[in-house]
Amino acid sequence: MIDSFSVLVEKVKKYDPGCNFEMLEKAYVVSKTAHMGQQRISGEPYIIHPLEVAVILAEMELDCTALIAALLHDTIEDTTCTYDELKAQFGQEVAELVDGVTKLGKIPFTTKEEQQVENLRKMFLAMAKDIRVIMIKLADRLHNMRTLKYMSEGKQLEKARETLEIYAPLAHRLGISKIKWELEDICLRYLDPKGYYDLVEKINTKRKQREAYITKIIETLREKTNELGIENAQIDGRPKHFYSIYRKMVKQNKTLEQIYDLFAFRIIVNSVKDCYAVLGLVHELYKPMSGRFKDYIAMPKPNMYQSLHTTLIGPGGQPFEVQIRTWDMHRVAEVGIAAHWKYKEGINNTKDSDKKFAWLRQLLEWQKDTRDESEFMETLKIDLFTDEVFVFTPKGDVINLPVGSTPVDFAYSIHSAIGNKMIGAKVNGKMEPIDYKLKNGDIIDILTSSTIHGPSRDWLKIVKSSQAKSKINQWFKKEKREENIIRGKEMLERELKKQGLTYTQLFKTEWVEQVLKKYNFSSQEDLYAGVGYGAITANKVITRLKEEFKKTLKPEELEQILETIAQTKNERKKKHTLESGVVVKGIDNCLVRLSRCCNPVPGDEIIGYITRGRGVSVHRSDCINVSAEQGEEERLIDVKWRTTNDVAYKADINLMANDRTSLLLDVTNCITEAKIPIKAVNARTTREQITVITLTLEITNTEQLEKIIKRLRKIDSVFDVTRNKQ
CATH class of the missing domain: 1.10.3210.10 (Hypothetical protein af1432)
Incomplete structure (x- = not known):
């Protein structure tokens, strides 16, 4: 010691x-x-x-x-x-x-x-x-x-998974490749020992051949750099670390023999000028592979990494990678943030360090509003696994975002005000949808409008970066508080009903206070709002309240309540099967599914088709999918409508009209006045200025459907309204 x-x-x-x-x-x-x-x-x-x-x-x-x-x-x-x-x-x-x-x-x-x-x-x-x-x-x-x-085998797997998911990516985020590589290789050894040792054995089998190949290329590079007058260049070659090779084999579904770029050569020189001179030299010596050159000197990675990367075709057609960097860049590549440490002043006193830790501040800002553990872990992994895409503003500034990011992520990375007022985006001068996946080198121009006053909730489903999610949630938290409170309370009530519980059973003041304290909410209204804008799930709140509730019960009381809840769920499940509104001849309590291809509603002639594993599929008698099943008549079965008006059914309507201003508004108003829910709308205008609108409505029977079709036909400019037969 x-x-x-x-x-x-x-x-x-x-x-x-x-x-x-x-x-x-x-x-x-x-x-x-x-x-x-x-x-x-x-x-x-x-x-x-x-x-x-x-x-x-x-x-x-x-x-x-x-x-x-x-x-x-x-x-x-x-x-x-x-x-x-x-x-x-x-x-x-x-x-x-x-x-x-x-x-x-x-x-x-x-x-x-x-x-x-x-x-x-x-x-x-x-x-x-x-x-x-x-x-x-x-x-x-x-x-x-x-x-x-x-450690025990269970602990080994647990620690290896956690390390691979959190700590290795964190080392990468901080640029500490030295630690990252060792952590990844150790994790692989425990998570897939057979794969790891097979790989080690196969690589060691060809060690002499590989070493001879590496030595030959190093000698050639050293001779040519000396001729070029580049002094003190350090050149070394090595196989890529095991986890890197293993991941490529799994991702591309290839054997080791099919992975060609197993080698990486590193050339360390004194200046940036020498880096580009050496790049020109290696491109003269060996043929570069198209699309495999990356300039991380001009565009450093967010973890401060800088190097030139190029993949070349070597002797015998063997591809290999070359990394070219200065000594300062090499130190940063090995130990990351530690290379920038200032012993006396600390690291937090420079503007430069602010940029380096912007991602960390964004992560902390986002996690303040996130009480759900699984969501926290999911987004944390997105932030740490830094597969990134580099895009440009119209002025040429580089913005890096997670792979899979959209123009919405880009807008919020510029400023929350731009994201909140965004109406569309041009990518490389062409309009693209807001869920377009950004690619390296794209130039993004965000279109905004002063009449737009906030994002859509649907954006939360398409954005990739935690920064965008955080800013969208902040807007809803601040601007839509009353709406969030109502929405959150409804979500909690739905979850209670789903679990066979009541509001009065669980929402006792002392239990609610425990939940508020646990998840850092200052009041019950804040809790409702939090559920409403997605900071915490309704299920999470109910689960926590149930735990408090169970503490007050004796074992026999708890058993009785659990039995009652199970019975309530079974009754609801049974009721749900009845609510299809269809009776199958000769079969009680059969799984019934209304077919989406023709959307039958009460009043339609219907026929049942016995499917494999999904019960009976109900079609309209004139549905072409039923007539297409010729030769399978034994799978057709008689069905009839149950006499009830409590069930809602979806029906599709096609409407055609001469294009004019406010047409869609008049159509939707007509349906709203008839108190019929609209489930979906799709509208387009042809070159001949004919507007085609497809509506999905929720109705109870064909009589109601015919009435709304008649009303729609009376709207100005409408010349055809029909029910969608297919």
């Missing part, structure tokens, strides 16, 4: 001779004393772990304060040591770093997912104040993954 501490000190002396080594040793002694008697699952003394975490950070050249915090990072969580004691001995800065890494251990959680989300929330909040929190956490996770073999 003393040797390990000596290794740490020697590493720090090389890059930060001004470090307070006396305080560093004090942290080591305090941590060792606090963890005295504790052992890791491997049987090693516990102090080995914080020492190794500190060494990992020293390899990334973090400052002395971070190393002190690393040595102490488990003391609050796993020993009797407190925040106040650390603050008194090492100062507030160290105490806050340790507290930021500490999990929320003493708060009761309903589910493991809820606990994971709350721990991540805490970590991100601490990380926003001081990025070193996540650096310590990543080093902590890396050492834990290195010693994962001592």
